[in-house]
Amino acid sequence: MSTPEDRAQLGKGARKRVSRSAHGRWLASAERNDPVAVLERQGRDRLPELLAIRYGRMAASPLAFLRGAAAVMAADLAAQPHTGLTVQLCGDAHLLNFGLCASPERALLFDLNDFDETFPGPFEWDVKRLAASVAVAARENGHSEGEAHAAAQAAVHGYRAAMRRLAGLGELHVWYERVDADSLLPLIRSSRGRRRAESSLTRARRRTSLQALGKLTEVVDGQRRIIHDPPLLEPAGAPDTACLRKIFSDYRSTLSEERRQLLDRYRFVDAARKVVGVGSVGLRCFIVLLAGRDTDDPLFLQIKEARTAVLEEHLPSGPFIHPGHRVVAGQRLLQSASDIFLGWMTGPQGRAFYWRRLRDGRKSADVAGMNPAGLLAYARLCGTTLARAHARSGDRIAIAAYLGGANTFDRAVADFALAYADQTVTDHATLGAAIAAGVVTAAPGV
Template sequence: MTSPAERAAQGKRARKHLARSAHGPWIPAADRPDPVVVLERQGADRLPDLLPIRYGRMSASPFAFYRGAAAVMAGDLAAIPHTGLSVQLCGDAHLLNFGLFASPERALLFDLNDFDETYPGPFEWDVKRLAASVVVAARDNGHSDKQAHRAALAGTQAYRTNLRRLAGLGELAVWYERIDAQDLLPLIRSARDRRRVEHTLAQATRRTSLHALGKLTETTPDGRRRIVHDPPLLQPAGVTDAAAIRKMFGDYRSTLTEDRRRLLDRYRFVDAARKVVGIGSVGTRCFIVLLAGRDADDPLFLQIKEATRSVVEEHTPYHGPYLHPGHRVVAGQRLLQAASDIFLGWMTGPQGRSFYWRQLRDMKGSADVGVMRPEDLLAYARLCGTALSRAHARSGDRIAIAAYLGGSDTFDRAVAAFALHYADQTLRDHATLLDAISSGVLTAAPGI
């Protein structure tokens, strides 16, 4: 087994391959693909009737565009030198892919919460994706570039310092690390901000399947419960889709552990519907399933999401161990999160398409980044950087990465500079999308 000293030496050698200060520049390649072409290529296998919703949502602002353009940035990151220090990437580590959720023990945790693009790759790709999202969000909020830079720098510094702390801990200590939502309150100074965070925590606690029952279902005249019809965002599954979902249910069940299969068997199928979610995922095949346990007032909502090839996969020099995209998502989530949904599973559906399953609502909550003041965004960037470093410490060689990062702020300043440059690129790419919509190249349905 390689010693900690040898692992640290490996990290320091990586500086010769790519100096920490070299992370700062961003100059697009002369043959950089048109971002609209990248999005169209990604949408070729998606549901065509939903693509205008995707483009409409991405057109709303540069930050909305950034959220949906993980494929664009993956290609950009692959075109520049990397450290060679690999982790299990989130693959789309922007600010809104962090949030609150319940652990199996019903504790409210803060962590990464989106893993559609997870794949092995250079650790700094996630760090740069996060830092650039901070700058793009700050500009959307009307913050100055100085304030945006400070927030990106704070997030990157939090990543580096926490990862260096974790490098000094034992394996089990790192594995059991987590960010408990209740531990955040003592860190908040102003009474106003504390009240807002307490409200967010309370809202997350209420977001359960029972809460969703009142929001997403209705009772028919004959007394049956069914998912409401709210096209195009929520549409009951047709006979063919419903039959396919029932068949997929058994295959999904087989990927759960024995105790969780036993729990799932106590529920019966009630209804299913197609549901549009997010920005980047719009157009993929996504469904929700309503199950009933002890009685009709004991619901369980499961979400079925199509898993496609990660946007990182075609660019990374590494190879993941999972051939099934749904298995890739589930395994990546279990590795990166401090605690994961007990109903995570995967299966293959009609036409050989891959899917993964999870609870639709399990005390989930997210920050309202769009209303954050500069000091709020800076604090939130620190929190996200800390959470990201914990995930990377579990999945990569934290000792080598910590040695590469070092005790100075050289890496922090370089990534913050990159974030400003890449935010400029996002602004140009967003304008390109708007031009494609106005010229009729793309059809967009804004406001949906």
């Protein structure tokens, strides 16, 4: 087994492949694919009646476009030299894919919350996507270029500082590292900001299955049913409901024994198709209502289609053949405390799905309302959280040695972030032109 000194030398040796300052470069190559063509290729096997919603949501702003264009950025990152220092990537470390979530013990944590694109790859790809999203968000909030650069650099600094700290800790200490939501309040300086954060925490704690029961269901002929709110929420037809009942046992088999026994205490009540996210729109997604002791003891599960990760065509094969297994294993590895009902299975026509609890305290920050100081602090927190996630799978000592004690890497990635923010504005305009020309159809505001 390599010593810490050997691992540190491995990280420093990666600077010969890609210097830290080299990460600041971004220039689209002449062979770069048209971003709309990339999105259309993704949409070929999605539900066609929902694609207009996806394009409408992405057309809303450059930040929304970037959120839905993980495949576009994956190709751009793959065209650049990389360090070869591999971690389990989130694959979509966009600023809006961090937030609050509840642990199995019902503690509220701050963590990554989207893992559809998780895959092993170079650590800096996640860092660059986070920094780019911070820069785009800063511009949309009306911040100056200097403030946008500072916020992006803060995200990278948070990552580097946390990775260097974690490199000095033992394995179990790193594994059990987490960010408790209540510990965030002392970091907020203004009384107004603290009040907003406390309000956000309160709302997140209320985002449970019981709260969802009142919002997502109604009583029809004495039976609890999921409401009809097309096109975003539509009751599953008889064939889909029968299929979900049938595949429920396959999903159950991927849980540990004690969790299967817990799940067996619930009975199937109703199911509906649900539209979620931005980049995910068009994928097959359902929610299932289960009842435990009685109808006031609900459990909502979400069943979402899992596809090939956007990173897979650019990287060596990963350890999992089943896309749902890939998502579940990646989430369990990256999150400090994962949902106890995470599982996967194969559905009709060989489609892969994964299951998880709906809501469960999840809440993202209101990035659009952040002033420069607030966004800078939040970006640093996201960078710190991303380092914690990466340290559970990658060689944290090698990565820390590569990053070093100076801010060379921080400044370079912040430079990249602003350049890629320019690219995102151009790509967003390209989508707008395609919509105007009728190449793709968009349904704004849905």
